[in-house]
Amino acid sequence: MGVADLADYPWDAVAPYAARARAHAGGIVDLSIGSPVDETPEVVAAALRTATDAHAYPQTMGTAALRAAIVDWYARRRGVTGLTPDHVLPTVGSKELVALLPLLLGLGPGDVVVHPRAAYPTYEVGARLVGATSVASDDPAEWPEATRLAWVNSPGNPDGRVLGVDALRGAVSRARELGAVLASDECYAELGWEAPWDAEPIPSALDARVTGADLDGVLSVYSLSKQSNLAGYRAAFLAGDPAIVARLLTARKHLGLMLPAPVQAAMVAALGDDGHVAAQRELYRHRREILKPALEAAGFRIDGSEAGLYLWATEGRDAWESLDRLAAIGILAGPGHFYGTHFPQHVRLSLTAPDERVAAAAARLRAGS
Secondary structure (H helix, E strand, C coil), rough: CEEEEEEEHHHHHHHHHHHHHHHHCCCHHHCCCCCCCCCCHHHHHHHHHHHHCCCCCCCCCHHHHHHHHHHHHHHHCCCCCCCCCCHHHEEECCEEEEEEEHHHHCCCCCEEECCCCCCCCCHHHHHCCCCEEEEEEEHHHHHHCCCCEEEEECCCCCCCCCCCCCHHHHHHHHHHHCCCCCECEEEEEEEEECCHHHHCCCCCCCCCHHHHHCCEEEEEEEECCCCCCCCCCCCEEEEEEEEHHHHHHHHHHHCCCCCHHHHHHHHHHCCCCCCCHHHHHHHHHHHHHHHHHHHHHHCCCCCCCCEECCCEEECCCHHHHHHHHHHHCCCCCCCCCHHCCCCEEEEEECCCHHHHHHHHHHHHHHHCC
């Protein structure tokens, strides 16, 4: 198994529906991919401009300022204290880390990679890349004995499901029983909408209530793409077990996986400024409050979606049929088929569209045209 053996990129199958949506008289409302549309905060852009004289090679481990900013951010925003610079590592976006982690950990044939039942497809891609077996399961008790890497995703993509402290503790405990690494994808943790997550922080797998203040075998993965509109910068990081972080750092040095120096400077600025994150969260909250009731009025049921960047919706028929219905009124969504075999009747709709486009989608859903 290798890169050449991977299946065609799944989003190519959406092209005919995109074409139909673009033909709508009012134009397309693209709620499919989830790429940020709002401006990068000025505090971040200014830091990038200041750092453009990047004549030397950047550090794979990240600058001292960046590692300190990541440590401080975990303490301030995620309630994870006791980290040091040896516990953290920047990555070139989070997707490459998700895809490459089985390789960087030395997994191969005979090993199992577990991921959620409703899952971002790159978890499975990473397993297939090294010839490992991927297993979709939300119940740690079901994880096979051969599990060597277990992914949890909270808040989930696509379903917006949040794992509380007890659920995360159970996942960490089971991973340790199996001798597996527990990797927690937490990229939407600043976007909590429904109680209790509208009022209290979404917990990290590194929380002492989860780990017992022992980070052995546990990693947290985070991205600034969503909270800071930095998707185009490829700005992300991981934190956790320092022994694993050291192994990953060595491998990444050999592979040349290092963030450009201006991006590292931009990340320091983004991690140190909570104001722009709060402002961005309110933009997404406003869009959600417009789109969710319109979908429900049009006959969709919203499942999960208590946090995160998406609405996970079903009208009780095959997702491709729902996609076609939405495309007819100029709305493009993502089919549940892309997120595993367990949710063929769901579609995913992103909150990443300008206010005017979200309002247009809501009006069309209510009018049916």
